[in-house]
Amino acid sequence: METPIYQLEFKVRDYECDLQGIVNNANYQHYYEHTRHEFLLEHAVGFDEMHQQGIDFVVARVEINFKTPLHSKDTFLSTLNLHHDGIRYCFHQKIYRLPDMKLCNIAHVDCVILDNGKLVPNCPIVDELMVSLQK
Amino acid sequence: METPIYQLEFKVRDYECDLQGIVNNANYQHYYEHTRHEFLLEHAVGFDEMHQQGIDFVVARVEINFKTPLHSKDTFLSTLNLHHDGIRYCFHQKIYRLPDMKLCNIAHVDCVILDNGKLVPNCPIVDELMVSLQK
Amino acid sequence: METPIYQLEFKVRDYECDLQGIVNNANYQHYYEHTRHEFLLEHAVGFDEMHQQGIDFVVARVEINFKTPLHSKDTFLSTLNLHHDGIRYCFHQKIYRLPDMKLCNIAHVDCVILDNGKLVPNCPIVDELMVSLQK
């Protein structure tokens, strides 16, 4: 298993659970998005500031495989890895229930960069960040 | 009972229900917000276009009295009245379950107008709209 | 292109848009879920009633390819097809912007059936529904 370059701890909030008593699927996209944004922010890349400068990180594709549902009161760890493949920044993300580290689900999220609405191949500030992480 | 100047029909979506099996309270604010925006839009006042022009409708106060919860599969009617009181646009809103018209909850939502972040006493386009409705 | 067996019209609600001014990605999972539930409901299969009988439709995998974002005020059509593959009910879903029918995104959502928490190969009521649709 690849060592994650970033991880963030969460706790399930009851409003995220649906009438089946488990976290509604769409909320995992929220957890994964928040993890990506916090990761970028830790490296001084602000999602809203980039947007104000005309640079948007846009999700092109998301795939989530669900293994074990999360319930009310669960805490969990959201981990992240990142690769650059062509014009896509590919985030490999996982959610593990705490404290038993049971794998809950796995996501592959591909993002592309829009510069004032036009697709561009890369985002220099994110590339620098990736180089610095490889050292 | 005052005749509403606008009404909109909705259907509960399952993801809006929480683990109690009823619509989560916060979603009523969503229903009421969407009703206000659709009302304004019907009179050619677009919430996002106003925002792009620096004019923001901002909620200053919301009060909701909950009478009867909505469940999965329920359809309902969301009604609206509007008064201007000082610098506040006061929306009186109600949600009735269909088809029995059982009153589910009642909201008072006071909005103020920000022009490039500064509080202003009124929004001319909304005032015109209100005059036209009184005819 | 395969003819969809079900379709449902929606309108974007402003609270579904994020600070980029477009519909937040997670909301597409909501749109797709609501479309599946409405489809089942039209064939007298209620998601909450199944849950009360111990039968849960659970998403095992979701893949969404995003082409064109939806904005405030957009209306759109959500279409659905369904196949049974092993123990998975595979929903092929698409969202088209109206009225120009521009393809916004494509989803593959695989569901499995839990009977009182245990994985079972099929759900008789859904199988009957699928047979009836093929006639």
Added chain:
Amino acid sequence: METPIYQLEFKVRDYECDLQGIVNNANYQHYYEHTRHEFLLEHAVGFDEMHQQGIDFVVARVEINFKTPLHSKDTFLSTLNLHHDGIRYCFHQKIYRLPDMKLCNIAHVDCVILDNGKLVPNCPIVDELMVSLQK
């Protein structure tokens, strides 16, 4: 100012912000709900376990006064006080932006207790909790 009996720190998540670039109003109800549930949980009162035993905490009335909006990246403190008034458990809640402790909004949330769907005057486990807090 009354000293809060409970407080919880949060960070704004970008998906909670709307196209105005500020936290959407409905999310404050989510923050306040999560604060109430965490407070109860700290005293061994689980919202979902109560529900499974037929006891539901239901919001009867919510009033929120909005002073200052929260933005992307803000952290904030959510505080809580609780009084029992007739059949209502009245939560007095506030949200302060960190680190400057600017008051963002104030909520009064009245909850009632349903025992298998019937209104009851009190919940013994919560009453015990309140007595223990006064010592």
